[in-house]
């Protein structure tokens with residue numbers, strides 16, 4: 331059985347068994363809001379040569395990994411490490427690296443603005459981490475993630 335079918339069967343079992351409140355809620359939520367990456371996709375496609383697309387995806391996967399190692403440092407209460415990782419992996423330093431390796435002229439100005447907003451949110455997170463106060467750190471961590479999602483809702487890649 332193909333993997334998607336198997337996943338649907340498992341989901342169906344979870345929902346009908348009534349033992350999976352979370353799966354059920356997800357199901358209802360999905361039904362209420364069309365998926366913005368599939369049926370309600372209004373994203374602008376950025377045409378990139380396939381090598382640049384590959385490079386872009388690698389940067390994105392590194393972003394996700396950075397978010398995870400930063401979270402890990404916070405969990406372990408290593409605030410100095412968390413701050414350093416945030417600055418070097420997500421801050422303006424990273425932006426300069428990205429500009430040097432990608433072709434900035436391939437991206438629309440509004441994309442660049444979203445990238446800058448994301449780096450600015452990361453710089454703000456780095457600034458707040460030394461407070462060691464999760465009540466201040468978590469909202470700023472959330473702002474960084476919001477900046478990731480904001481761009482994902484606006485743009486997608488198209489290899490040419």
Ligand code: HEC
Pocket residue numbers: 387390391393394395397420441442444445446448474475477478479481482485486487488
């Ligand atoms: C300025 C825009 C922008 C920002 C900011 C951004 N991304 Fe992305 N990201 C993209 C685009 C465009 C894609 C490609 C989506 C597509 O083609 O469907 C992408 C794809 C991804 C992917 C999928 C990679 C793959 O293999 O296809 C991951 C994971 C990802 N981003 C993580 C993140 C994380 C984590 C952050 C924040 C720390 C982030 N991104 C911030 C634009 C952005």
